[in-house]
Amino acid sequence: MRDLDGKVAIVTGAARGLGRCEALQLASQGARLVINDLGVAGDGSGRDEEPARAVVDEIKQMGGEAVPHFGDVANWKDAEALIGTALDHFGGLNILVNNAGFIRDRMPWNMSEEDFDAVVRVHLKGHFCPMRFAMIHWREASKRSGAPIYGRLINTASESYLFGSVGQPNYAAAKAGIVAITMGAAQLLLKYGVTANVFIPRARTRMTSSGPLEAMFAKPEEGFDVFAPENATPLVGYLASPKAERISGYVFIIWNREVKIVSGPGIDAAFENDERWDLDSLHTALGPHFEKLEPVKDGYALRSG
Numbered sequence: 001m002r003d004l005d006g007k008v009a010i011v012t013g014a015a016r017g018l019g020r021c022e023a024l025q026l027a028s029q030g031a032r033l034v035i036n037d038l039g040v041a042g043d044g045s046g047r048d049e050e051p052a053r054a055v056v057d058e059i060k061q062m063g064g065e066a067v068p069h070f071g072d073v074a075n076w077k078d079a080e081a082l083i084g085t086a087l088d089h090f091g092g093l094n095i096l097v098n099n100a101g102f103i104r105d106r107m108p109w110n111m112s113e114e115d116f117d118a119v120v121r122v123h124l125k126g127h128f129c130p131m132r133f134a135m136i137h138w139r140e141a142s143k144r145s146g147a148p149i150y151g152r153l154i155n156t157a158s159e160s161y162l163f164g165s166v167g168q169p170n171y172a173a174a175k176a177g178i179v180a181i182t183m184g185a186a187q188l189l190l191k192y193g194v195t196a197n198v199f200i201p202r203a204r205t206r207m208t209s210s211g212p213l214e215a216m217f218a219k220p221e222e223g224f225d226v227f228a229p230e231n232a233t234p235l236v237g238y239l240a241s242p243k244a245e246r247i248s249g250y251v252f253i254i255w256n257r258e259v260k261i262v263s264g265p266g267i268d269a270a271f272e273n274d275e276r277w278d279l280d281s282l283h284t285a286l287g288p289h290f291e292k293l294e295p296v297k298d299g300y301a302l303r304s305g
């Protein structure tokens, strides 16, 4: 279905894994693509332009249009230049899929300051920077035309933000932050005609093909390939499409053959006091409540259904 003919999309980290599949998905719907990727190793080290060039070639071979951008998404100036690439080369920007990132998993007691900073930077700042410059463009474009425009922001989080993933404090924190900044962006962008949603996949990529997750994500000998990236990425195409114009401010989980919508945080119980709380009145109110409850062992996972 070519429902994105004429639309311009940026996918960050589009040279590999999910980003590459997202770019191919959007190209198959007719979008013109900016393929951003720094070409780093799985831990964020190094740089390589070749993988992004290969995806650009792949899209051109499909009959599509694509240009590469080799910048670092978490660098303010590179992010500005990334949005500028879409505007200069294709004359506009409709869809921004923030996807780039890497992991450095460690238990909190083994994590270095550098590993914490690098992962929070690439995911959280690496989402915020392109999002900021895209928002400037969308706001100005809508004000200029005097009408809502066509815009889609799709940010990538992870179930780790729900589970409080024990060996990924840096990554889980960044992904929780990404959900928070997307919710704010969704509120601001609605009046300009731009939707903003969070995409949470599970897929066999470089990120999940080594270490403790390798066996779980392995391709089965037979039967449905539960963790193929292509199971998840049609949702990015859908959220980017005209059909999703009323969907904004939501968090989606997708893998296997199931798509789930995460409910917003709620209040489990509320207690009021006639005066300022003190230790005794707090214990009188909260003690009986927690007597019936167990400590939370799995983050919000058990309650997320």
Ligand SMILES: NC(=O)c1ccc[n+]([C@@H]2O[C@H](COP(=O)([O-])OP(=O)(O)OC[C@H]3O[C@@H](n4cnc5c(N)ncnc54)[C@H](O)[C@@H]3O)[C@@H](O)[C@H]2O)c1
Binding pocket: 012, 013, 014, 015, 016, 017, 018, 019, 036, 037, 038, 039, 040, 041, 042, 044, 071, 072, 073, 074, 099, 100, 101, 102, 122, 126, 156, 157, 158, 159, 200, 201, 202, 203, 204, 205, 206, 207, 208
């Ligand atoms: N694979 C999963 O199961 C899974 C689950 C939940 C969330 N995610 C998220 O999906 C996204 C894609 O992950 P993946 O599994 O495809 O990993 P991947 O390693 O295959 O791809 C990530 C890409 O991002 C690029 N990149 C890294 N840092 C960059 C930077 N500073 N600027 C530009 N590009 C950069 C890398 O070069 C790489 O090509 C990530 O945000 C990840 O956290 C993945």
